[in-house]
Amino acid sequence: MNIGVLVKPVPDPEQYNSITIDPETKRLNRSGVPTIVNPSDKCAVEAALKLKEKFGGKIVIFTMAPPDGREKLMEVLAMGADEAVLVSDREFGGADTLATSYTLVKAVEKKSAESESFDLILSGNESADGATGHVPAQVGEMLGFNHLSAIVQIVAEGEGRPDSLTVFQKIENGKNEFEIKLPAVIGVTRDINKPRYTSAMGVIKAKKKPFDTYDCEALSPDKSRIGIEGSPTKAGAIFTPDTGRKSEELSGSPEEIAEELVKRIKAIGVTINSGGGCRE
């Protein structure tokens, strides 16, 4: 079973409070915030590893990222994936989810043409930073594969390469059960599994695994569908909400301040019931 997994480096969600938004460019300023592999993408990798343990085959991971995305791909190779593809070019920059999906699909198609085709493409349901959840469905449509999102369980039964998988999708008050014919694209949530820890042996092996970098030329995409040009989404008004509290300073003698405070408290409808000692 050949599985492609789409992974994305994202700023560590635990440190989101250090991310600011530039009001001019409307871009996120993430300097100083460490990058991690998107948490639900790691679950997708784990799901792929489990399927591979059962059915054999290989796992190829794809990421569209700047060149330093290599580091995160190495991490996933160390977890146990077999091959990695870094899709990276300045021309891909500024892509929204549609352009990203298109670019990733081009990479998946190129890899399929070079070796074997994929039975399954897995990805996290959504990225921790963008959280649109668009990519799995868009990739599925563009590849012409069946696709499902919000999957919390994959049941892999029988021996040999399966024609379909039984999967469970999370809905508000329960689960939907589906049988999905392969090839398919599946977006998984973090409920699906607990990703394994990376072992020292995995780290050692990672370096020796095949690693490809696809730039724009390698993919020869329709240029109107990549990067900023290929992105119909334009960020509108974007701002950091003011979470500070309203404050006001009262001045005067302590008695005057106390009078004023009592007046204001009463004005907002609070009744002061004192057991005694408090002047009306």
Next chain:
Amino acid sequence: MVDFTFTEDQEMLRAAFREFIEAEIAPHAAKWDADDYCPVELWPKMGEVGMLGIFVPEELGGAGLGHIERVMVIEEIARHSAGLAIAVFTHHLCMGAILDGASEDQKKKYMPSLCDGSKICGLAVTEPGGGSDYMGQKTTGVKDGEGWIVNGRKCFITNGGPADITVCTAVTGQDDRGRNQLSCFIFEKEDEGFGPGRKEHKMGLRGSWTGDVIMDEVRLSADRLMGAEGKGAGVGMKAIGEIGRASMSAIACGIIRGCIEESVKFANERVLYGKPISKIQAIQFHIAEMRMWYEASRLLTYRAASLKDKGQPAITEFAMAKGFSVDMSVKASQNAIELMGGYGVMNEYPVERFHRDALASISSGGTTEIQKLIIAGDTLRAFTA
């Protein structure tokens, strides 16, 4: 030129171990300390991620890496639990002695299960008669046909309780000048007459089992003698001098880093006079000192480990690293306590634990005086004009 950077693989390893440690160790460290509980159930998990056999050749079940990586594991564990760190390094210590002194058959028999964590091990040399007087041991090994009969008591032995396999030294004879000759023996938990004695209650490094190991008329077959008869002193000493001291240095580095991280967090959050105390210069000085001690300790520690990886002698370097960094961990944890005021001694913050751990690290792997004797001996030889 000297290069002080870790390789990309080493950084990846550190990140991978950190993820494991933050999930499996950090959340429980305070409880293990309070209960003085050694989490033996973690051994198979640590084995799986390669922490136990990190420096062991692949053909024996290890990851085939070196001592820099091994020291890294210990530093990362000690950042959260110095108690567990000493238990893990003692496992390494015994494995190191086996790698160094055992026959191929013995290595094949014992190493794989020690790498995968299905078994726990320890190294017992210290006796009630004084750990510093290494050659004055009283435990005896007497020939009994093809095999041996061993009698004695070891004390302060880490993993003495939970260990499945323990390597012990015993006196098996004297040389022509009447000096003791030691041999190493491999004991298995099931051996009759062999087993743990009393467990000590330590002020620090809790969460590791420390106590007596008793050998009462233990009969061992010939294949339990590890290395040549009478040549065990060197095997034990090498393991302690290199793996033991490197690890105590790494524990100290982990403690100091923990102190810095906790102090920075506290200083940024604690507001006095309307601003965080991190703005107060005296507080910054506490932090700056800790940082200097950390960097210096780390340099000594990793440099010694890198010499060992290159196959160069590093006994003096490890002694310097151990003596210095343990001293600095005591100072750093005191700094952290001072910086936090009353909170520093409350057990809801970990720094009081770090201080107890630092103090408890002084004698393990040889006291500071013993390190100084080693350093002085080398210096008096090497620095003669």
